Amino acid sequence: xxxxxxxxxxxxxxxxxxxxxxxxxxNICSIGCGCYIAVNGNRIVGIKGNAKHPVNRGxxxxxxxxxxxxxxxxxxxxxxxxxxxxxxxxxxxxxxxMEVLVTRSRAALHRFGSEGIAIYSTGQGMLEDYYTIAKIGxxxxxxxxxxxxxxxxxxxxxxxxxxxxxxxxxxxxxxxxDVTQTLMLFGHNVxxxxxxxxxRIMARKQxxxxxxxxxxDPRRTWTAQAADLHLQILPGTNLALLNGITHxxxxxxxxxxxxxxxxxxxxxxxxxxxxxxxxxxxxxxxDVPETQIAEAARRLGTTPSLVCTTLQGAYQSVDATATxxxxxxxxxxxxxxxxxxxxxxxxxxxxxxxxxRTVGGVGSYPAHRNPSNPKHLQEMAExxxxxxxxxxxxxxxxxxxFVDKMxxxxxxxxxxxxxxxxxxxxxxxxxxxxxERTFVVVQDCFLTETCEVADLVLPTxxxxxxxxxxxxxxxxxxxxxxxxxxxxxxxxxxxxxxDYARRMDFRDKDGNPLIQYTTPRECFEEWKRVSKGRxxxxxxxxxxxxxxxxxxxWPANEAxxxxxxxxxxxxxxxxQVDDAQTYGFHMKTGRARxxxxxxxxxxxxxxxxxxxxxxxxxxxxxxxxxxxxxTGRVVWHWHTRTKTxxxxxxxMATSQGYVExxxxxxxxxxxxxGELVRISSPRGNITVPARIxxxxxxGLVFVPFHFGSxxxxxxxxxxxxxxxxxxxxxxxYKQSACRIEKVRQHHTVAHGETFGRxxxxxxxxxxxxxxxxxxxxxYRPDVGSHLEIPxxxxxxxxxxxxxxxxxxxxxxxxxxxxxxxxx
Amino acid sequence: xxxxxxxxxxxxxxxxxxxxxxxxxxxxxxxxxxxxxxEECGIIDQILSIARTQTPDPEHLKERLTALYHADATTxxxxxxxxxxxxxxxxxxxxxxxxxxxRLLHVTFHELAACIPTxxxxxxxxxxxxxxxxxYRPQTAREV
Ligand code: SF4
Numbered sequence: 019x020x021x022x023x024x025x026x027x028x029x030x031x032x033x034x035x036x037x038x039x040x041x042x043x044x045n046i047c048s049i050g051c052g053c054y055i056a057v058n059g060n061r062i063v064g065i066k067g068n069a070k071h072p073v074n075r076g077x078x079x080x081x082x083x084x085x086x087x088x089x090x091x092x093x094x095x096x097x098x099x100x101x102x103x104x105x106x107x108x109x110x111x112x113x114x115x116m117e118v119l120v121t122r123s124r125a126a127l128h129r130f131g132s133e134g135i136a137i138y139s140t141g142q143g144m145l146e147d148y149y150t151i152a153k154i155g156x157x158x159x160x161x162x163x164x165x166x167x168x169x170x171x172x173x174x175x176x177x178x179x180x181x182x183x184x185x186x187x188x189x190x191x192x193x194x195x196d197v198t199q200t201l202m203l204f205g206h207n208v209x210x211x212x213x214x215x216x217x218r219i220m221a222r223k224q225x226x227x228x229x230x231x232x233x234x235d236p237r238r239t240w241t242a243q244a245a246d247l248h249l250q251i252l253p254g255t256n257l258a259l260l261n262g263i264t265h266x267x268x269x270x271x272x273x274x275x276x277x278x279x280x281x282x283x284x285x286x287x288x289x290x291x292x293x294x295x296x297x298x299x300x301x302x303x304x305d306v307p308e309t310q311i312a313e314a315a316r317r318l319g320t321t322p323s324l325v326c327t328t329l330q331g332a333y334q335s336v337d338a339t340a341t342x343x344x345x346x347x348x349x350x351x352x353x354x355x356x357x358x359x360x361x362x363x364x365x366x367x368x369x370x371x372x373x374x375r376t377v378g379g380v381g382s383y384p385a386h387r388n389p390s391n392p393k394h395l396q397e398m399a400e401x402x403x404x405x406x407x408x409x410x411x412x413x414x415x416x417x418x419x420f421v422d423k424m425x426x427x428x429x430x431x432x433x434x435x436x437x438x439x440x441x442x443x444x445x446x447x448x449x450x451x452x453x454e455r456t457f458v459v460v461q462d463c464f465l466t467e468t469c470e471v472a473d474l475v476l477p478t479x480x481x482x483x484x485x486x487x488x489x490x491x492x493x494x495x496x497x498x499x500x501x502x503x504x505x506x507x508x509x510x511x512x513x514x515x516x517d518y519a520r521r522m523d524f525r526d527k528d529g530n531p532l533i534q535y536t537t538p539r540e541c542f543e544e545w546k547r548v549s550k551g552r553x554x555x556x557x558x559x560x561x562x563x564x565x566x567x568x569x570x571x572w573p574a575n576e577a578x579x580x581x582x583x584x585x586x587x588x589x590x591x592x593x594q595v596d597d598a599q600t601y602g603f604h605m606k607t608g609r610a611r612x613x614x615x616x617x618x619x620x621x622x623x624x625x626x627x628x629x630x631x632x633x634x635x636x637x638x639x640x641x642x643x644x645x646x647x648x649t650g651r652v653v654w655h656w657h658t659r660t661k662t663x664x665x666x667x668x669x670m671a672t673s674q675g676y677v678e679x680x681x682x683x684x685x686x687x688x689x690x691x692g693e694l695v696r697i698s699s700p701r702g703n704i705t706v707p708a709r710i711x712x713x714x715x716x717g718l719v720f721v722p723f724h725f726g727s728x729x730x731x732x733x734x735x736x737x738x739x740x741x742x743x744x745x746x747x748x749x750x751y752k753q754s755a756c757r758i759e760k761v762r763q764h765h766t767v768a769h770g771e772t773f774g775r776x777x778x779x780x781x782x783x784x785x786x787x788x789x790x791x792x793x794x795x796x797y798r799p800d801v802g803s804h805l806e807i808p809x810x811x812x813x814x815x816x817x818x819x820x821x822x823x824x825x826x827x828x829x830x831x832x833x834x835x836x837x838x839x840x841x
Numbered sequence: 842x843x844x845x846x847x848x849x850x851x852x853x854x855x856x857x858x859x860x861x862x863x864x865x866x867x868x869x870x871x872x873x874x875x876x877x878x879x880e881e882c883g884i885i886d887q888i889l890s891i892a893r894t895q896t897p898d899p900e901h902l903k904e905r906l907t908a909l910y911h912a913d914a915t916t917x918x919x920x921x922x923x924x925x926x927x928x929x930x931x932x933x934x935x936x937x938x939x940x941x942x943x944r945l946l947h948v949t950f951h952e953l954a955a956c957i958p959t960x961x962x963x964x965x966x967x968x969x970x971x972x973x974x975x976x977y978r979p980q981t982a983r984e985v
Contacts, residue, residue, distance in 0.1 A: 124985055131980030160983070162975055336869070390971065411970040422921065522985055607880045608873070608919070610911040614904050633869045636926050700929035739929070741922050744873065744915070 020196040020218050022225075026076035029083040030056050030064030039066070041565055043488055043496035044082040045142060045481035046656050048172075048366035049073060049212045050490025051082055052568055055482050055501040062086045062482050062502055071568045073192065073494070079213030081656050084665035086482065089502075091664040094463055095477035096507035107475060112509065118474055120521045122457050126430020127159070132410065136163035136420045136429055139379055140436035141171055141368025143511055144486025144498065146538040148370075148379030149545045150515040151435075156383070157402045158524035158532055162410040163429075165417045166380040167437040167657075170749060171367035173416070174333035176375050177603075177746040178342030178364060182350070183625055184592030185386045185553045185599040186375055189349075189585045190325050190361030191492035191571060195219060198359035200321035201229040202314075204345060205256065205331015206365060209240035210653040212491075220244060230321070232314055234259065235331055236648065237678075237720060238713035247314060252305040253646045253718060254635035254753040257337040260344035261632055262300025263315045265292040267351055272319025277353030281589050283619055284627035288347060291629030303632070318348060323359030330367065330650065335752045336635040339745035340605060343628050350625050356586035363492065368657075370488035373495075376554045376572075377545060381414050384545075385552035386592075386599040389413060390613070393596050401548050403526040413600070413610055416747040417443065418740065424452035435461045435511065436478070440468040441658035441726025441733060444749040445701045445740035461514065464660055467726050478511055479504035486512070486538050487564070493554075493582075494569040497561055512538055550575075553592055553599075593621035605630060608744030635753035637739050639717065643699060643755035645683070646718040649734040650752075655724040663724075674811065675706045675725035675732030679758065680716040684708065687758055690789055694809040697721065699756045702736035707811035719756065762790070763807040773797040780807045845959045846892055849909075852952040853885045856916070859945040862938055863923060870926045874919040881912040903964060903972060910973040913953050920946040953977055 030036060039054035052071025056064035065086050067076035098115035099107040110118075126134035137155050139148065155164040176186050183189070192215065195201060201219065209216040222228060223244075233245035234256070242248040251259055267273055268289060278285050301308040318324060326345045332338060346362050354360040366372045378384030387394035390412055399406035417439070423429040425448075432453065443449040453471040460472040463480050483504035489495050504510065509517075516533060524532035535541045539561060549556045555573040558580075564570050570581035592598055601616035603609065605628050619626060639646055654671040655662040662668045677697055679689060689695055691710045696703050697719065706721065714720055723734040739754045765776060776799075777787040788797050790808045799805060856878040863871040863878075888905045891897050924943055927935045954977045960969045969978065 127983040127985055129982065131983050133975060133980050134983075158985075392971070407967055410975060412974050415975075418918075524985070607876050607912070607915060609877070609880065609908070609915045612904050612907045612911075615908070633872065636869045636922075637929065739926075741870070741926065744919070 020072070020192065021075040021221060024069040024076045026067050026069045027078040027083055028064065028066040029078070030066070032056065032058045032063035034058060036063065040482070040499050040501035041068070042482065042498045042501065043369070044078065044085065045369050045488070045498065046081045046085050046661070047212055048369055048371060048491035049215045050369065050488070050492075050494055050496055050569070051078055051214050052496065053078060053082065055086065057501050060502045062089045068568065073490070073569065074214045077214050077217060080654060080668065081662055082214070084668050085661055087665040088463070088661040089480050089482055091464070093465070094505060094508070095465060095475065096505055098477060099475040101473045107469065107472070115474060115476060116517055116521055119459060119518060122431050123159075123522060126457070130428060130430050132160040133163060133423070133428070134430035135159050135161055135433065136165070136423070136431070137161075137433045138417060138420065138435065138437065138439065139164075139166040139374065141166060141168045141366070141371030141374060142436050143370060143374070144484065144488060144538065145370070145373045145377055145495070145545065146486050146541040147511045147515065148374045149377040149384065149541060150512065150519075150533065152378035152384050153402065153533060154515060154519050154524065156378070156409055157404045158519060158522060160408055160410055162412065163415050163420060164380055165415065165420065166371070166374050167439070167442060168368070168371040168374050168380050169417050169747060170442055171330070172333065172371045172375070173746040173748040174338040174342055174743060175328075175364040175366060176381055177339045178346060180600045181339065181343055181602050181605070181626065181628065181745070182346035183586070184597065184621070186381070187493055187553055187572070187585055188362065188364050188491065189355055190363040191583045192218065193583050194325050194359050194361055194363065195229075196222060198229050198323045198325040200232070200317055200324045202232040202234070202318065202324070202326040203241055203245070204234045204326055204328045204341075205333070205335065206327045206329035207235065207239040207241045207331070207650070208327070208329075209244065211329060211367070211651055212365070213653065216241065230317060232317060236715050236718055247310060247317070249304075249306045249310055249314060250715060252303075252715070253648060254336045254638075255304040256332055256335055256341040257344060257630060257632040258295070258300060258303040259306065259311070260341060260348070261292045261295040261630065262297065262304070262311055263318060264288065264344065264347060264351070265295040265300070266297065266312065266315035267319045267348065268292060270315075270319060272315075273351045274353030278351060281353075282350050282625045282627050283621050284629070287629030288351070288627050291631065319352070324349065324352065324354045325359065325361060325363055327363045327365055329365045331752065333746070333748050334750060336743075336750050337630075337633060338743035338748050338750070340630040343605070344630055346625070347627050350627055356584065356589050358584070361584065361586070366491040369490065372491060372493070373487070373489035376489055382599050385549045385554055387552070388599050388601070390601055390610075391596065402532070403528060403530075404532070405527055416742070418742055418747060418749075421449055421452045424456045427455050429456050431459065432456045433459045433461070434468060434472075438466040438468050438658040438660060438726070440466070440470060441735065442723070443740070444735055444738040444751060446726070446733060446735040447702055448740060461511065462660070463508070466658065466660055467728055470728060476514060477508040478514070479508050484510040484512065487542065487561075489572075493571045495556065495559060495564055495572065496569045497565045512541070590623045591621070591625045593626060594623055603745045605745070635750065636741050637753065637755050639755045643757045645756050645758060647697070647699060647737055647754040647756040648718060648720050648752045649723040649738060650720060652722045652724065655722070657724065658726055659724045674730070675704070675722060675734070676709050677706050677758070678709045678711050678714045678720040680714050680718070681710050681712055682716045683758075684710045687760070688790070688792060689758070689760060690786055690808055690810070692810045692812055693790075694761050694811055696759045696761050697737060697756050698759065699737035699754050701738070704732050704734070704736055705761055706732050719758065723751070760806070761809060763809075765805045765807050767799045767801050767803050767805060769801055773799060776805060782808070782810065786810065842892060842959070845956050846889060848952040848956050849885045849888060852949045853882050855945045855949045855952070856882050859920070859942055862941055866927060866930075866938070868926070868930070870919065870923045874916065874923045877912065877916045877919050881909065881916055884909045884912055899963065903968070906960065907972045910953060910977060913949060914974050914976070917946055917950055950977075
């Protein structure tokens with residue numbers, strides 16, 4: 019177990035004793051912390067960490083321990099809503115709502131065929147929901163149009179694993195982080211996105227000095243501040259850096275030739291691709307000092323054990339899949355995989371996004387089956403007792419494909435489940451125009467920004483009000499139990515799907531109902547049969563056993579009855595042609611490979627190395643838009659704040675959007691701390707207060723993407739490019755170009771007005787007013803002269819580490835490896 | 842088969858024109874689209890040379906046709922991205938180029954979609970599903 023000590027974090031607000039504590043799992047991020055929900059009188063009144071859970075030993079992060087407030091929020095949706103002919107959403111009965119859904123579904127199928135309906139789900143649901151979506155979508159609707167907000171979050175995880183190892187499933191787990199000598203966090207700000215994992219890493223670091231931590235990030239995040247080596251890279255140059263590092267590994271012979279010969283194919287392609295990536299060229303391209311690159315390569319090349327994690331800084335950047343494959347390449351070149359402390363750990367974002375991929379609600383067919391392999395389709399047809407001809411063939415479709423179809427008026431119904439695309443999709447104004455051309459169903463607990471374009475809204479039960487399983491980022495299946503009944507008027511997602519399947523009268527080939535299970539537990543039993551013999555085999559799991567063990571990692575079968583903490587210990591990869599989850603994509607063109615092309619690789623159980631070509635971001639700063647724009651998260655909020663925005667402590671901590679600007683840029687533009695500025699890109703503009711921080715690179719600005727209200731005009735995704743990675747189809751949120759402008763009023767100085775009075779009138783300090791006008795004391799503007807008046811806000815976001823007494827606080831210094839900096 | 846050859850030749854002309862237009866504009870989207878069109882043209886050449894043999898190998902032909910449809914799916918996607926990107930980069934001044942590429946994409950897509958009946962004739966409906974992604978195949982109304 020990673021933690022030496024337990025620490026049970028509790029956040030309870032109850033009049034009286036807690037009646038019961040109900041076993042559950044945090045439903046915010048993918049770390050997968052175990053917890054108990056506090057209940058008093060059928061009301062959730064708090065949460066505490068599960069001290070016995072191996073992931074967190076009782077700890078919770080700020081989002082996790084405040085998530086329950088949303089359950090009690092006064093603005094929960096309690097009845098279905100249907101948009102009437104006046105364009106107003108009005109309450110309707112469930113029966114009415116479901117009939118509308120069914121009628122509209124039939125109309126869409128009648129008009130457009132199986133391509134007429136798209137389901138866009140989530141990474142926050144339960145395994146049983148996702149599996150049912152997969153079955154309804156593929157065997158009922160016979161559609162390929164199943165995607166989820168996981169596309170925005172972890173599609174790259176999936177595709178880099180498929181390309182390198184033949185199947186999904188991250189090779190290393192948290193236990194490997196606990197023992198590794200070197201940890202590279204690549205575009206992974208774990209201190210803010212996965213706070214408990216960060217504590218876990220730092221607990222060991224403080225005690226033992228290990229692991230050596232390398233962070234790659236254009237911002238000096240809290241994670242970067244805790245690193246031994248921070249490579250503050252130029253936006254969009256991830257792959258350039260990794261090509262340069264790989265060049266050095268080869269040049270110095272820091273590779274395991276036996277491993278490469280016995281367990282990989284494609285080495286010659288790597289050699290060829292990195293030949294010209296000299297240290298000088300890499301430094302020039304990435305703007306990282308040569309000494310730092312060389313040190314990173316030396317560490318990666320000589321460490322006896324290595325875990326590399328990736329998250330959105332890699333996934334939401336240009337060359338996303340190629341970047342993550344380059345990381346897989348490093349592990350393979352060094353033979354550092356499948357043994358303790360070794361392996362790539364490509365993270366997930368949401369609490370159950372990996373689950374959705376595993377069971378086929380998104381991505382390929384359930385249990386890692388290849389949608390282009392007739393053998394796998396036949397297996398699915400037999401498992402579901404349907405004709406194989408009924409199952410759609412070929413690679414999955416993604417949300418950008420849906421938006422394109424909507425734009426062309428080619429989609430009859432868009433079913434949106436627990437996600438808020440009107441805040442989270444890139445270039446959201448384009449997305450909105452597209453959504454307005456389709457019948458949109460929103461299934462959610464709250465009136466989100468997406469309800470603005472909804473025609474039908476279905477209110478749902480939340481975490482703590484429904485039963486199910488979730489898979490976290492290291493393949494661990496965890497249980498969520500029912501703590502309280504959902505409020506009257508709402509239904510669980512699972513119930514909605516079962517009802518929909520019944521009303522649509524989906525049948526198998528014997529004429530029996532396609533879906534015969536009626537509870538999540540029955541559904542899980544069916545799923546286990548589907549998973550049998552596949553990489554994610556769960557046949558040895560039961561709800562009881564998972565709970566007893568506080569989580570189980572797949573595969574869990576006869577050979578591994580208690581689960582598998584680490585994949586590929588036998589160094590046999592899923593690259594036999596009839597085992598593989600996909601035939602993959604050509605890295606150079608982004609084109610799907612044929613079966614014959616996959617066979618021609620000759621992998622047959624060996625991992626696949628790729629030579630990778632660096633392409634700079636499509637959009638780059640220009641004369642008109644001179645800054646890089648990057649977007650991301652803050653520690654206090656999750657995604658579009660549907661839940662965290664309803665927790666008082668989290669809302670108060672950061673209640674509005676902002677932009678981070680480097681002091682040099684702020685000085686050049688004459689922007690004051692807290693001043694409202696307009697950020698524009700070729701797609702739109704927003705107005706947010708400026709935070710002036712030296713943790714960001716000059717020339718780069720950062721806007722958190724959580725704030726998307728239609729009224730407040732702070733949505734980062736009004737600015738972002740809607741271009742995607744050619745393999746994973748994940749949007750490139752991290753690299754757009756933008757311009758910053760001051761939003762100032764003008765004041766003409768009148769007779770008798772003092773400078774102080776003018777400042778006071780606009781709620782400014784004299785210093786602020788003087789600074790805004792670049793004045794020096796004494797401040798005596800002439801009568802009739804014009805003063806610029808900035809609008810101020812307070813965008814301060816407190817660091818969470820001060821939130822409570824902690825076991826530790828990171829205070830490691832960045833290794834100062836640049837002689838120029840040292841001088 | 843003649844119809845297939847004729848349509849593929851026409852699609853190839855469209856792709857060459859597209860490459861000519863995008864090569865005028867430096868940038869990653871142009872490079873991606875040019876790479877994709879180049880690959881697609883190459884695959885068409887391979888198909889044409891198989892088709893011109895006295896007894897074309899149906900399995901080899903099928904495999905290359907599968908590659909072709911997937912290459913075009915990539916071209917279509919890259920092409921649409923290129924059109925959006927150029928509008929941001931060059932604004933209304935790029936209208937003609939964007940419209941031109943949109944038209945070329947459209948014609949290429951429809952030529953490939955129009956080959957589907959030939960493929961169904963050669964390989965049957967089920968096998969054709971493995972060759973051509975769903976968007977190229979005619980969708981029939983479904984009653985449920
Ligand atoms: S780290 Fe993630 S899973 Fe753990 S408590 Fe925080 S939000 Fe929940």
